[in-house]
Amino acid sequence: MKMKNQKKNNVIGLSAMLLLVLIAITFIACSNDHVDDEEQTAELHAAFAEFDENNVTVLLNGNSVTIESNGMPNHSSPYWSNTTTRTAVDPMGNTLVTAAAAVNHPLFVEPTVTTFEHMAPGNIDDFNGSYSLTVSANPTKASSSTATGLGPIGIAVSGAMIYNDQEGPNVPLKDALGSLDYTAAHTGPQSYHYHLETKAWSEDDDKLIGIMADGFFLYGRKCHSTGTYPTDLDASFGHTSLTQYGSHEEYHYHIQNETYLNQFYILFAGDYQGTPSSIQ
Ligand SMILES: [Zn+2]
Ligand SMILES: [Zn+2]
Incomplete structure (x- = not known):
């Protein structure tokens, strides 16, 4: 025992x-x-808290940040699926039909500054995909600037994409103005994207618009540091000053406070002052 x-x-x-x-x-x-x-010295920038968490995921990995989005905006638009069939003619002369849905999407609103007749083909919810952008958590200005290209050049806080001041190859934006909704966005054939001041959440203020492909943030026409229009902007409408999201000065862009065609404000024409990554 x-x-x-x-x-x-x-x-x-x-x-x-x-x-x-x-x-x-x-x-x-x-x-x-x-x-x-x-x-891992980097910390996630406080501005990322403004991105809609239903549409956008932000991941910090070492010194880089990956922003993933489903490409959908978190606000109303006439470009959400709705019960009206519309047709559009593309530059080749083809008629493109956007079919009517059985019911209006909850975020659908009637077109105001555009009309069904002038709207671009495709609805927001026709897009079924995702976007991903990986940038430095502490971006720095590059030794030379880089022109923006067609397609996504930034990701807005809403989840949808930011485009430059061109509609397509050799197609100036003014040719597509009639199709833009109240927040200066439209679809097709690519996903819903903004070209001009995003009135859905920012109009003549210092609000965060989104992040550009070089990792620098884009703000409204006014700057938080002074409460008014900045006067020290560079060729890309960027400068280094305090923002509402940090206690130290940092480089950021603003929507240029110069009217385009006497009534619009271009979101970002470029160039990038940092090193852009591709938005895939
Ligand atoms: Zn466009
Ligand atoms: Zn500023």
Whole structure:
């Protein structure tokens, strides 16, 4: 009986020792993790809190940030699916039909500054895909600037894409103005995107518009640092000053406070002052 107990005690002792070894290994592994954490100097910029969390996911990985979006805006538009069939003629002369839905999307609103007749083909919810942009968590200005291209050049806080002041290859934006909705956006054939001041959430103010492909943020026409229009902007309408999202000065862009065709404000014509990544 005594021997048996002793054996049992030995087994318990051995188990306890194994457990200690396991704890030690885990501790060492955790310590290594901790070293990795310390190497990670970047912090997620407070401005990312403004991005709609239903449409946009922001991931910090070491010194880079990945912004993923489903491309949908978080606000109303006549470009959400609706019960009206509309047709549009593309530059080749083809008639493109956007079919009527059985019911209006909850975020659908009647067109005001555009008409069904002038709207571009495709509805917001026809787009079924995603966008991803990876930039430095602490972007810096490059030694030379880079022109923007066609397609997405930034991701707005709403979730939808930011485009420049061109509608297509050799198609100036003014040729497409009639199709823009109240917040200067339209579809097709690509996903819903903004070209001009995004009145759905910013009009003549200092609100955050989105992040550009070089990792710098784009703000409304006014700057938080002075409460009015900045006067020290560079060729890309950027400057270094305080914003509402940090305690130190940093480079950022503004919507240019110069009217386009006497009534609009271009979101971002470029160039990028940082190093752009592609939005895929
Ligand atoms: Zn466009
Ligand atoms: Zn500013």
